Each structure stands twice: as structure tokens, then as C-alpha cells.
Amino acid sequence: MSNHSKAFDLRQFQQHMAETYGDKDRERGVAGTFMYLMEEIGELSEALRQPGQHDLEGEFADCLAWLTSLAHVADIDLAAATAQKYTGICNRCGQSPCICKSKP
Numbered sequence: 001m002s003n004h005s006k007a008f009d010l011r012q013f014q015q016h017m018a019e020t021y022g023d024k025d026r027e028r029g030v031a032g033t034f035m036y037l038m039e040e041i042g043e044l045s046e047a048l049r050q051p052g053q054h055d056l057e058g059e060f061a062d063c064l065a066w067l068t069s070l071a072h073v074a075d076i077d078l079a080a081a082t083a084q085k086y087t088g089i090c091n092r093c094g095q096s097p098c099i100c101k102s103k104p
């Protein structure tokens with residue numbers, strides 16, 4: 001993590017993204033915005049395979065930004081949805097750290 005990171009508020013970020021890009025994102029719609037997210041996921045994949053040739057931190061940020069934009073277009077409060085589903089313990093075993101058998 002970079003040393004200039006400060007407390008990050010996902011709800012505030014979604015509002016900021018909506019104010020900055022919301023009109024364009026809504027005009028593009030869910031399908032088009034989803035395709036941009038998938039494009040960024042692909043770029044993240046490339047960056048993970050060849051980190052020296054890509055901006056790995058930037059690709060992570062791009063993925064979160066597009067996911068956040070997509071949530072806005074789909075009328076999803078990403079912070080609330082995430083907080084409700086990921087409460088700090090594993091959904092299945094109820095433990096932290098999780099003691100479930102790992103997926104391969």
C-alpha cells in the first residue's frame with residue numbers, strides 16, 4: 001500500500017463517482033458499463049502477470065472505480081451491500097479467520 005493512503009469511505013467514493021461520471025454512466029447503461037468493468041478486469045489480469053510492464057496499483061483502482069460506477073447505474077449502494085454481506089466473519093463457518101475448506 002502506498003504511504004499516502006488515508007481512510008477510504010466507499011459510500012463517499014460512490015457519491016463522488018456518481019457526481020463526476022454518473023450522467024455519462026447512466027446514459028451508457030448497465031450493459032455498457034459492465035463491459036468497461038470487464039475490460040478493466042482484463043487489464044488487471046495482464047498487470048498481475050507482468051507487473052513490471054503495467055501500473056498494477058492503478059489497475060486495481062480502475063476495477064474498483066468501474067465496479068462502483070456500475071453499482072450506481074444499477075441503483076446499488078455498494079458500501080451498504082458489502083457491509084451487509086461481509087460482516088467481518090466468514091458467512092459459512094462464522095469464524096475469522098475462516099476455517100472452511102479452501103476452494104482449489
Ligand SMILES: [Zn+2]
Pocket residue numbers: 090091092093094095098099100
Ligand atoms: Zn469459513
